[in-house]
Amino acid sequence: MKPQKLYMCIVLLLIGLGLALNLRINHHEPNHSKPNIILFTFDALRADHLGIYGYDKNTSPNIDDLAKNSYVFTNSFSQCGSTACSLPSLHTSLFPLEPKSNATTIARFLKSQGYNTIGVIAVRFANSTYVNKDGFDIYDENFTFWENSSVTVNRALSILDQAKQPFFLWVHVRQPHGPYNPRKEIFLEMYPHNDEPTFYSDIPNLDWSGLQEYLLEYYTNKGEIEEKYATMRRFPGLITPTMLAQIIAMYDGNIKEADISFGGFLKYLKSKRLLDNTIIIVSADHGESLGEHNIIDHNNLYYVTLHTPLIVHFPSNEHKVIGYPVMNVDIFPTIISLLNISTNFTLKGKNLFDSNRTDYFQYAEYSNERWTIKYGAYKLIHKNNESMLFNVEEDPAEQHNLLVLNPKQYSNLTNMFIGLHDNLSRDRETTNFNILAKLRALGYI
Structure with a gap:
């Protein structure tokens, strides 16, 4: 075989091999x-x-x-x-x-x-x-x-x-x-x-998931179930x-x-x-x-x-x-x-x-009466009519309520929450969740 023909055969073979390989490439080829x-x-x-x-x-x-x-x-x-x-x-x-x-x-x-x-x-x-x-x-x-x-x-x-x-x-x-x-x-x-x-x-x-599922689907006032769940x-x-x-x-x-x-x-x-x-x-x-x-x-x-x-x-x-x-x-x-x-x-x-995130609050909520806001080391929890203030850097388990000892931080975080809440209030859900009763049954709110 002449060198030119041999060269052409090799090129065609490589092209064909390349096509075959391309056909095998799956959907994960990087884009x-x-x-x-x-x-x-x-x-x-x-x-x-x-x-x-x-x-x-x-x-x-x-x-x-x-x-x-x-x-x-x-x-x-x-x-x-x-x-x-x-x-x-x-x-x-x-x-x-x-x-x-x-x-x-x-x-x-x-x-x-x-x-x-x-x-x-x-x-x-x-x-x-x-x-x-x-x-x-x-x-x-x-x-x-x-x-x-x-x-x-x-x-x-x-x-x-x-x-x-x-x-x-x-x-x-x-x-x-x-x-x-x-x-x-x-x-x-x-x-x-x-x-x-x-x-x-x-x-x-500990497998209370079945009980949760029961309460979710068939909310009931049966005392035995509620007592077990609470326990x-x-x-x-x-x-x-x-x-x-x-x-x-x-x-x-x-x-x-x-x-x-x-x-x-x-x-x-x-x-x-x-x-x-x-x-x-x-x-x-x-x-x-x-x-x-x-x-x-x-x-x-x-x-x-x-x-x-x-x-x-x-x-x-x-x-x-x-x-x-x-x-x-x-x-x-x-x-x-x-x-x-x-x-x-x-x-x-x-x-x-x-890069400008150092001056930033953290916030979580369940309802308008159950929320928490954290700024720096201090975290304020509000649940119904009760408030608690913690320094989570020194006390991550939140065992020491500082509300009475540090009224300034309590005031700062409360005002921060009010500002946040006022900014969001016109967009808030009037009924917290569509499944309010079911979530209450599970203790979520």
Whole structure:
């Protein structure tokens, strides 16, 4: 064969091989014009039980590994201590009592910018009754009751495997939210004590989710049910220190279960080369009280319930720890800013990376008579006719009410709330939530 013909054959062969390879390239071939955006939220994950936030148990190795190459916000605040009101605020950058039926959501905005929008959830209070799904091309809310994080992640990956870029993916996993049901070996890893462990059947029934579901669907005044529910949520004198240590270990085990699933999620992204062109935001709808104020639950205004993790990962793997105050309502404005797009709709949050954020308050609410505002070290809680003032830097467990000792801070925070409330009042919902009675039955308000 002549050299020219041989050369031509080789060229044609390479071209053909290239075409064949192109046909095999899946939907994940990077599109560098717009980054993919992933919002991964955990249910009831308090920040101080993660390694990256200083916890001494190995609950979160995969989250921690991502955080080492990310921006870590150490002072993040949820807008509500329950999923039903916190997630709608996160997705709209509006406070819980503001109307959201016609509000622009993250998904709706990104869809208008050409994004393929996907939502995969695992808890009832993240479904389309609470979070507007209009902006999602795919919204998978076909979860099993209190399904484990691995199931939710697998559902998300099966959808993502066919997704076109650029995409926005929101995944909300149930764990570490109760029931606290980690595998036995993970529980024992979190409970390295010499005393004989009291396993699940011997611990006062922590799986109150079934009771919540019952009350939600069939609200009743049956005294026995209400008494049981109240006992499980408020337990002064009923749970020993050993039992509480085991309960905390079970919660930590739930974090570890969720973290393992998150690690598998990251492994998939890496295998598909998606990390090269994807922004990942990790957060939680709220935290969890684990014995503080005699509460094992959330649905309250204490710091441990509102202090949530917030991690933002870029393909550049930049790492920085940021301590200024931020809120979950800041996530949406940050996405808009990162895409460098102008908008004309109202957002109550600010860009997380705004350099002028040091003079910034944090706020959460359930109703006009149940709210909290934090500025600097001081946090004011108002519940009906009672107010409490705490220095959460010195007293994160909020055990020492400073209301009488520090009237100046009380006055400052009260005036700050009045200014905020007056600014929002004309937009407020007149009936706090459509399901007011059901939320009251669950102790949310």
